[in-house]
Amino acid sequence: MTAFIIRRLLIAVPVLFLASVFTFFLVINSGDPLENLRAKPGISPQVIRNEEVRLGLDKPFVERYTQWAGDFITGDLGKDMKNRPVWPQLWSAIKYTLRLVLIAELIAISIGLMIGIVSGVRQYSGFDYSTTFVSFLFFSLPVFWFANLLKVFGAIKFNDWLENPGVSVVFAVVITAVFGGSFYLIGRKRERLRVAKPGARYKWSGISLGITALVMLSAMFYFKNREYGRFVKTLGSEPRDLSDSLPSRLWGYVGHGVLPVIVLFTISYAGYSRYMRASMLEQLNADHVRTARAKGISETRVIMRHAFRNALIPIATIATLSWGGLIAGAVITERVFAWNGMGDFFLDSLSNPTPDPNRLLAFVMITATFTIVFNIVADIIYAILDPRIRVS
C-alpha cells in the first residue's frame, strides 16, 4: 500500500509542475498590473521602472518562473501589489471557504446518498420520478440567481416573519390536512403493495396529523410574541460582535452560514443522488445480489450489506470531482453573500482594479493542488475499497 501511495504521489509531481507552468503563463499574460500606475498623470518613468523591477516585470519568462517556483516550493507565496505578504490573506480566505464547502459537502453526501439509495431501490416509483426531477432542476439552477432568490425569501422575508411569527388558522388547517392526507395515500399504496400491514394508512395518517397539528398549534400560541431578532444574515461571513457569549456567537455563525451552505448544497447534491441511484441499480441487478436474495437473506440486509456497500465504491471518485464545481460555486456564492473566502479573494485579485499576479498565482495553484490531492485520496480510497485493483 505504501508503495502504491508513493507511486501515486510521484505521478502527481509532473502534473503539478505542468499546472504551475500553465498557470504562470496564464497569469503573467492576464493584463498589465501597472496599467493604472502608467495612466496616472505626472508619474515619472523612474517610479514605473522601480515598480517593474520590484514585481520582476523586466525579467524574461523563464527567470521569473524559476524565481517564483523556487519561492513556492519553500512555502513563500510572495507579496501582493500593495507589498503585503499573500499567504496570511489566502489562509484566512481558505478557512472561510473550507468551512462553507465542507459543511455543504457533508450534508450533500448524506442526503444525496440516502435519496439515491431509495430511488434506486424503488426505481420508476413516484418517489424516484420526483427526486429525479429535483436533481435535474438543481443541475439547471443558475447559482447566482438562486442565491439572490434565497437572500430575499430565506432571509429578508423569513426575518420579517420571525419579527412577528404567527400562523393563521386557515394555513394551519390546510397544512395539517395536506400532511395527513398524503400519508394516508402513502399508507394505502403500501397496503396494496403488501409491504405494510392492513390498517397502516390509519396509523400513518393519524401520527402525521397529530405531529403537524402539534407543530401548528405551538406556532400559533407558544412561539408567538417572542424575540428572535433578524436571525438569517444576508451579508458577511461571521458575526461582527465577538463579545457575546459562546452560544449566541455560535448561533450567529449559523445565521451567517445557513444560506450559503444551502446554495452550495444544491450544487453537489444532484450529482451524488444521481450517481448513487445509477450505482445502486447496477448493484441490485448484479448476480451476487440475486444469490443473496435466493439464500433468503432479508431485503434490508440485501440492500444495505450487499448492494449499498458495493455501490459506494464508484462514489469515491465523484466526491473528488465535485471539488471544482464547489470552488466555482463558492466564487459566486461568496460574491452574493459578501463572504471573505477564496471566491472573494479570486475576484478581488483579478479585477481590483488591475490583476495582482502573486495573489492570482497563489489562488490558482492552491486550487490546483487541492484538486490533485483529492484525486490521489480518491485513488487510494478506491484501492482500499475495491480489492480487484492491484496496489503493488
Added chain:
Amino acid sequence: MTTIAGSHDAEFAVEVRSQWRTVVRRFLRHKLAMISLITLTVIFLASIFGKFIWRFDYMERDTANLSKAPSWTHPFGTDSLGKDMLALTLRGAQRSILIALMVSVLSTTIGVTLGAIAGYFRGWTDAIIMRITDLLLTIPLLILAGCIAWQFDGGGSWWLLSLILGVLSWQGTARIVRGEFLSLREKEFVEAARAIGVTDRRIIFRHVLPNALGPIIVSATLSIAGAILVETALSYLGLGVKAPDSSLGLLVSDYQAAFQTRPWLFWFPGVFIILICLSVNFVGDGLRDAFDPKQTRVRA
C-alpha cells in the same frame, strides 16, 4: 417497413428496423424529452425571430411606461428606463443560446478529435493527450475562463467568449470518446477492415466513429446546458459578456438590486435560464435512453 421473406402469416411478420430508426422511435416516445424539445424549439425560435415580430425593440425606451409591472402591453413589465423586459429577455436568451451552441460545437469537435486520436493510436499520443486533459481538469473552468476572458476585457465580443469556453471545456467529451475508441478498436470488424488494408483515417471516420456517435451526441447536448450556466455565471460576475451586448446572466446581475421592489425584472431572465437548461438536460437524458440498447423502459 420491409417484411422478412418467407413469413407465411402476416400476423407474425417481422418488421425490420435500422438502429437509427429504433433510436428515433425511442426518443419520440420519451414524453418528457419531447416536451422539452418543443419548449426548447419555441424559446430558440422566439429568441431569434422575436425581434421581427415583437412590437418593442430591446433598446427602445417606452417613456410612458417606466418600471411598470407585467401587463398586456408589456407582458414581462418594464425597467426604470422603460425598456421592455420581454424584448430584453429574448435578446439575452439569443446571446446566451448562441454562445452555448458555439461552445458545444467547438468543445465537441476538439474533444472528439483528441479523444479519437488518443483512443485509436494509444501509446505516447494517448499519454500526452490524457495528461493535457488532467492538467485542464485541475483548474475549475469558471476560474480558468474568468482569468482569460478578463484579459480580453470580458471577451467584449460574444464569439471570443465562446471561443475561450469552447477551447477549455472539451475534457469530458475527450475522455468519453477515448473510452469508446479503446473498446471499439479491438472489435472484429475493425480488425477485418485493417486486414483488407483500410487506412487508419478511413477506419477512424467510417468504421469506429459512427459506432461511437451515441455517447458523442449525448455529451454534446448536455454540454450546451453546462455552457449556458458557465457563460451566465461569468457574465454575472462581470467577467463575460458586457454591456452594450446582452446575456441572461448580465440581465440578472443588472436587475438583482430591484428584486424587492420590481420582482419581474429579476424573475424572467432567471426562469429563462432554468427553462433552457432543464429542457436541454431532459433532451440529453432522453437521447441517452434512446441510444442505450439495454433500455427497456420505453418500448421501441
